[in-house]
Amino acid sequence: MSFGTEWDGPQVPVSGDEGQAATSALASAAYRDSPLEDIKKADNEWHQSTVKPGRLKLLRPNLGEAFSRALVDRMLAPGRKPLIQSFGSEPQFVVEHAMAANNIRRERDNRLTAITVVCGLLFLPGLIGWLLVFQLRTLVARRDDKRAGGLATALLLGFGVLAALFLIKMPFAGFWAWYARAAVVVPVLGWFWAKQVCESTARDLRARWAGLLSGTSVGAKVPEAVPRGPGQTAAEALRQSLARLTAEQASNSVFYAGPKGILGMGTRWGAWQLAEDLVPADPGREIHPFRSWDVVRAIHDQLSLLERGPLNTGGFPKPSIRHWIVTPIGEKATEVSRPEGTDVEAFQVKPHAIQEICNKQQFGSGDRHYLGVQWTLWDGQLVITMLITVTVLHETLRIEVTGHALGPVNSLFTSKPEAPTKEVAKSLKPWENRTIKLPLVNADEVVRLAARAPLTWYPPLLNWLGGSLGLPEPFGLRHAWADQPWRHRFMADDALRAATPVLRVVHSAALRVLEENGVDTEKFGARSAFLSGSVQDPMPRKADVYDA
Structure with a gap:
């Protein structure tokens, strides 16, 4: 598949690709319209997001706006900090959808800006008055008092009545009288126009949100990443940033x-050690010289046969085996520094340096x-890693041999969009309730989007006024919002079952x-048999927490 005529890469992970569910769930966050504070529900004990408050409630971002902006800035900005690999997902796919969501919102904001200029700036006194009312209404409605919602609505209605009286009983005449009338009416007409624009964009964003979670093909058009000529330096820089992201992955x-374990792989839940003295099998002869790498290479060759078995019962899928x-x-480090020098090329440590x-x-x-x-199992929702060191x-x-497990993406990212509804009492049966559908974009949301639109041209000012999202550092897209797998019975079983075959293959090699x-392998063999029994203990532990 392709991104139409504007992109040559794949749109979505095709069926069977590793990490399809986890990748799509993370990408869907760019299209969400839920409150920004919901991101705190997805944080785990090791990685915490930061919701940075702004100066004006009216300009606050929602989750999709803040997430997509923060993600693009963090993962593609020039001179960015190194990233943690996102095992079990495709970070470039998620970033492309964040860029696509930004583009959709930018088109909406351009139209809203034009409406604001025509219906707002030309009639600035009326616009300021209506904005002050909505800002005051927002402050009142956010109070914990149950009567706050009714009071906020009454405040808006009261201002509307005063505006109507102002139109009828004008204190002056002539040009300024007609201008004053227009200053009261035209911003309201602009609001209705803006509402149509906002609802159209909201339907598009929600359709993409639902499509990603349902597995349908949702394209992420990012034409700005494809240079059309030698003079398009911005497009070339963006293309290089995406290439760097893929290389770092x-x-x-x-x-x-x-205690956080290996970043990106999850915490260490189990450890098994075989340690014995190297004694010659023949007391009259010496041990043939060998190195740790000789043992590691033999283990590597044997692990590549894990997918094979004597019975045709499914068994292991093909694993990824890497040094x-x-x-x-x-533990509290906020950034990392990748190895550099002649032994590193394109973020890869060269084989001779590894040896x-x-x-x-x-x-x-x-x-x-x-x-x-x-x-990588469960469509990327479970990443099992067994590490061996000699x-x-x-x-x-x-x-x-140590076991690491990275659990599923938090359920916040897998929730599908729901139409806004409200329960009200039936007119003839007030003891019963009925559910009514609410507009997809309410009055407050239209005002918020229209007020933010002109400021989107300069994001630093908008972030300062409205607030922004700080991503957990060191940042990696997958591990930042991963839950523990032990609450899911089958995922926990898969992690525990993998340990025994790997341990035995390692020991035999x-x-x-x-x-x-x-x-002399007698003591090694006895110790290996003991470990083969202990590894069947079904209890995962916090192996990285040393209770000394």
């Missing part, structure tokens, strides 16, 4: 943040090497290497 460098370079950062880290950096400061086997200190070989190099 494929990086083999990750970050360990203490990871893990950099430690502080050197695996063999030498096993104690003290510095990056560490882990071999990872990862499954170390040799003095005469002790240690093989450690390691024991084979040890035997080939003349190492």
Whole structure:
């Protein structure tokens, strides 16, 4: 599929792609019209969003406006901070939909700005009066008092009555009398015109929101990212930013943040260690020299056969097996720094550097090497990662297997749009209620959008006046709003079941290497058998929290 004639990339993840549900759920947030404060419901214990209040309630953004703007600024701005990989989702797809949502709103705001100029700025005294009334009405309606809503409506009606009396009993005559009448009436006519524009755009945004969650093909047109000529430097810069985003998503460098676990992979829920002395199998001979990388390479080859089994019962899907370079950062760190230098190219640590880290950096400061086997399941809602590291200190070989699990996207992102309704008492049966449909865009919303429209040309001022969204740092699109998988029975089962086969494959491959190099594997075999029993304990734990 393609973005019409304006984009050559895929519109949506096609059926069968990993991460379709999670990616579409995150992308749908760009089209939502719910209150901005709802984003706090999706935060988890490790990653907290920041709702930055503005100076005027009338100019406050909704969730979709703030989310799409914050996402584009954070992920595509020149000189941005490094991002955390979004395992189980496609961040470029989400960013493209955020850009598309911004474009739709920009077209609406251009039309609203024209209406504001014609029906507002030319009749500024009347516009200011109506805006003050709506601002006062908004402040009154936000009070906790149950009578506040009725009082706010009465305030608007009262001002309308005063406006009507003003039109009938004009205190002056001539040109200014007719101008005063127009200043009262024309902003109201402009409001009705703006309401039609707002409702049309709201229907479009909600259709895209629902389409993403239902799996239909929803295109994200971003023509500004396709250079049409050599002079379009902005389009070329945007294209390069998207390419950088894709390259960083494929990086083999990750970050360990203490109790938060490996950012992007989730917290560590289990750890199993096999550690024994390297003793020659034949007391009269020495052990053949080998390195940690030799053991890791054998484990890598054996893990690639995990999808095979003696019975035709489904079993494991094909996993992703990669070598990871893990950099430690502080638990409260707000940014990360990716490895740089001659050993890094396009955010990828080169193979010879990976091998050197695996063999030498096993104690003290510095990056560490882990071999990872990862499954993306449940349409990207569950990411299971098993990490293996091999170390040799003095005469002790240690093989450690750890389990990480990243749970589903918070339910805030999977909720579909609902038509606004209200329950009222029946006229003939006041003890019973009936549900009535409300307008998709109410009076306050039209005024809010019309007031924001002229300021959208300069977002910093609009953010200062109305407020904005601060994304959790270090920011990664997927892990920022991920729930724990342990509340979902089948997801928890999948995570726990993966541990035993991986552990046994790792141990069998390691024991084979040890035997080939003349190492006595009796103690290793006994320890492996013990771990094979303990790994079947069905209780996930907070392995990164050391209760010392």
